[in-house]
Amino acid sequence: MIDGDTRQELPGEIAVADQPTLLEFTWGSDVLRWELTDNTAGTRLRLTHQLSDRAMAAMMAAGWHICLDVAALLLTGTPIGPIVGRAAMNYGWSELNKQCAEELGVEPIDPRVDG
Structure with missing residues (x-):
């Protein structure tokens, strides 16, 4: 993760990889889920970020x-x-x-x- 001049390494592990529509992985203690679905306008991206700290x-x-x-x-x-x-x-x-x-x-x- 980069914020200004600060770089922080966040460990991660892939939990689900279903090409080409789904990628879910840990990012530090959080979970990120990227989902792609077709729709009439093209492709919809849904990003779900489960935070360890609300x-x-x-x-x-x-x-x-x-x-x-x-x-x-x-x-x-x-x-x-x-x-x-x-x-x-x-x-x-x-x-x-x-x-x-x-x-x-x-x-x-x-x-x-x-x-």
Whole structure:
């Protein structure tokens, strides 16, 4: 995981790999599940992130929102690269964090930001 200038190795283990529609694995103490399904508009991605600490839910949701924005731009042929640390704050992460906290019923956490 990269956040600004901070890199953290998170151990992981694949639990389920059903090509090309499902990947589930541990990410540290969390579980991530990526599911692809066909629909009339193309392909739907469903990401489920089971957190070991619910207090982190809004932060993670805001971060995933930005990651998926980056992925969408990559898929349209306009890659912008990762948005982390201070760049994420400039991309609207704080507001996303507050919105997600309200929707999820948790207190927003404002972390210290590097880089």
